[in-house]
Amino acid sequence: MARVAVLHNTLDGRGGADTVCLHVCEALQSVHEVTLFTLSRSSLDELNRLFDTAADVPVHRPPGNVLVCRAFDALPERFGPALAPRSVLLRRLFARHADRFDAAVSTANEFALPLPSVQYVHYPQFNRRATSAGDAGRLDSLWSRLAGLGHRRLPADAHLLANSEWTADAVETAYGRRPTVCFPPVDPPPDPRPWDDRESGVVVVGRLAPDKRPLRAIRIVDGVRARGHDLHLHLVGSSSPIYADYGRRVATAAADRSYVHLDRDAPRERIDELLETHRYGLNCKPEEHFGMAVAEYVAAGMVAFAPDAGGQREVLDGRPDRLFASTDDAVATVAAAIEADARPTLPRDRYASDRFHAAVRDAVAALPAPR
Incomplete structure (x- = not known):
């Protein structure tokens, strides 16, 4: 059993990335000692109800977390959830505790971390000017440097996963390394009608x-x-x-x-x-x-x-x-x-969560011993 930190910049957006975070915690909590580091106010209980997950791990939030979240929420809506600066702050928070852990898992894209890690990339959050994502924002270079990734090199002991081939292309363009594609977890509902x-x-x-x-x-x-x-x-x-x-x-x-x-x-x-x-x-x-x-x-x-x-x-x-x-x-x-009365033809079980959970556990098990 390893001591694993899961890093997620904010769970307050309540979107697909947050679903992935809770599924990662659920996948690892039975085989490792897991702690979630995040800058968010949402409780695991309400998110479990929303996402139909069963994550039950300690959550570490920084002192003054509520004020930090309110400050980000007060930004004009055109700035969105400001994920890059949140991640910069989260990395600094985690750096003080990193020596307590054997490995880390980021469910909020790429990080420069001081220990072996699995990094699940939904889309690069830094060095976006090197991708085809459109406007990277005027502060992209600043956040990338503050994140320790201004040189566009990810840690050698980071195992990279991406949610799609399209995202994997973007990561390879930005960092010169291609992640393994691991589709997010999506289970069929229990009782679909004909x-x-x-x-x-x-x-x-x-x-x-x-x-x-x-x-x-x-x-x-x-x-x-x-x-x-x-x-x-x-x-x-x-x-x-x-x-x-x-x-x-x-x-x-x-x-x-x-x-x-x-x-x-x-x-x-x-x-x-x-x-x-x-x-x-x-x-x-x-x-x-x-x-x-x-x-x-x-x-x-x-x-x-x-x-x-x-x-x-x-x-x-x-x-x-x-x-x-x-x-x-x-x-x-x-x-x-x-x-045309078009009917569904695609397989329903392609993205089942048990496949995702197994892939996450295997990725953590394959990490090198901490330096």
Whole structure:
């Protein structure tokens, strides 16, 4: 049994990366002594309920954690959750405790760590100017230097994992090393209905945040309905104080339409119920690094649609009849699937959590002894 630290910059976004963090803790807690280091206020109990996980490990937060989180939350929404500076602070916090551990696992992308580590990269958080991610931000070089990665070299004893081939390409471009692809954990819901018994409705699962584009999902359903299809929409979004104003905008847009239903912070049972009983799943975030929501739709036996960019193309096997390039294209693509009575064809168990748990345990077991 090793002493393992799991590092995650913030769990307050309540998205796919946070699901991965809790699954990593769950995978390792029965075979190692695990401690989670994070800058976040969310409790493991509420996150376990949200993600249907069973993580039960000590959580180390810095002194003044609540004030630190409030300071980040007070940033204008256009800055998002400020993951890079959070990670810089988290690395400094962990450095004071690193000698207590045999290994570390980052579930929040790449770090320069002083001990053997497994690093799960959703997308590079530093040196983004070297990737194709678009605007890296004016402070990218500063955060990269403060993180100890300004030279674009990761520790030699870091075992790299990535959530998709698309992300692996970005890591290789930024750091000259290609991670092993390890798809995130997505289990099929327990009781999916047969296709003919499902409602002709769209489900959108994800954070109520600008990057997830729930307002775009509403416009797409508006457009499909304008073509004569009686389609309704369920937005199932975890809310975060980071995006409080945007969440209110989404709620207002939903309240203006009788066919749009908003479930804030729905428990896992409600999410599964919607996935099991509806035909269509929709993702609207461009260049999704993997697309856990898209994988959830596939696992539930739905017909899934997503932008034609990023790791979600892999989830949908690059099918042109499931991918779209614009809002108008999405309207046409969804409408065409309804008119053709398109059925799901992709395997439902491709991303099961037991596969992910085993891969994480194997990666930790393969780490070299600490220096």
